[in-house]
Amino acid sequence: MTDQYAVIGNPVAHSLSPAIHAAFARATGQDIAYEKILAPLDGFAAAVRKFFGDGGKGLNVTLPFKRQAWDTVNFHVGYALDAMAVNTIKLEGGKLIGHNTDGVGLVADLEQNLQFPIQGKRVLVMGAGGATYGVVHPIYKREPAQLVVANRTLQKAKAYDQLSEAHFDLVINATSAGLKNEMPPLPGTAFAEGALAYDMVYGKTTPFMKFAAERGAKAVDGLGMLVEQAAESFLIWRGVRPQTAPVIRALRRKAEG
Numbered sequence: 001m002t003d004q005y006a007v008i009g010n011p012v013a014h015s016l017s018p019a020i021h022a023a024f025a026r027a028t029g030q031d032i033a034y035e036k037i038l039a040p041l042d043g044f045a046a047a048v049r050k051f052f053g054d055g056g057k058g059l060n061v062t063l064p065f066k067r068q069a070w071d072t073v074n075f076h077v078g079y080a081l082d083a084m085a086v087n088t089i090k091l092e093g094g095k096l097i098g099h100n101t102d103g104v105g106l107v108a109d110l111e112q113n114l115q116f117p118i119q120g121k122r123v124l125v126m127g128a129g130g131a132t133y134g135v136v137h138p139i140y141k142r143e144p145a146q147l148v149v150a151n152r153t154l155q156k157a158k159a160y161d162q163l164s165e166a167h168f169d170l171v172i173n174a175t176s177a178g179l180k181n182e183m184p185p186l187p188g189t190a191f192a193e194g195a196l197a198y199d200m201v202y203g204k205t206t207p208f209m210k211f212a213a214e215r216g217a218k219a220v221d222g223l224g225m226l227v228e229q230a231a232e233s234f235l236i237w238r239g240v241r242p243q244t245a246p247v248i249r250a251l252r253r254k255a256e257g
């Protein structure tokens, strides 16, 4: 019987995960089906229980539920332990196991696809949602010279106006601002010479990418991270890591029309 997987979020209509996992399944000869589930904002845990109750094998979790997913699963492993956020759930022996592949995906995109080693770099991560929780520890393990987290809501992290004197080699936009065509309140001076500006939002040029490019930074979107974190989830579920480069290329071609 075909094993069932899905991505669960709100909103979720924009997700490319079904297309990515379908491509991975074709390339590796795995028999899986992968759908999108729109969970009500107050109904995440119930939707997860229903999916696995109906025979589902694994879920990807997207915004805004990654922190809630941490509370919903039975066990945490790997980076999910530190992240307190879960983006991949696997049913194993009747228990829900929570993983986090966002950080591994981001680091793979930066270091392998974009040839941008993190070691020794000054890194700023903007946002303090589930995505930030997932990536901070894997970035830290790559030994940056500095790692700062800034957020709009002050209680969660350093505020943006405390950054006025600072310069960064890598600025990661891990906020959802780009989805709404908004820009986090970042000082234009944040980009050091030769900086890389990385927006986790994908499939469009966001206001942050435009802002960064106008200040001389190289601006990229999060499509590579999306495919790399998906490949890690696929490995967790199916025991095989698919090749990512052909899928990234195909999605870029499609996005460019």
Ligand code: NAP
Pocket: 062, 063, 064, 065, 066, 102, 105, 126, 127, 128, 129, 130, 131, 132, 151, 152, 153, 156, 174, 175, 176, 177, 179, 182, 183, 184, 185, 200, 201, 202, 222, 223, 225, 226, 227, 229
């Ligand atoms: P989340 O848990 O909902 O957190 C959203 C964060 O964005 C919060 O820190 C929020 O700040 C901030 N924010 C929202 N609008 C803002 C604005 N206009 N200005 C400044 N800050 C703003 O979402 P998430 O799960 O962390 O995901 C964040 C983004 O990363 C999403 O767009 C998601 O699609 C993307 N993502 C991409 C990948 C990938 O593979 N490419 C992986 C993970 C996530 P407050 O705390 O002040 O509300």
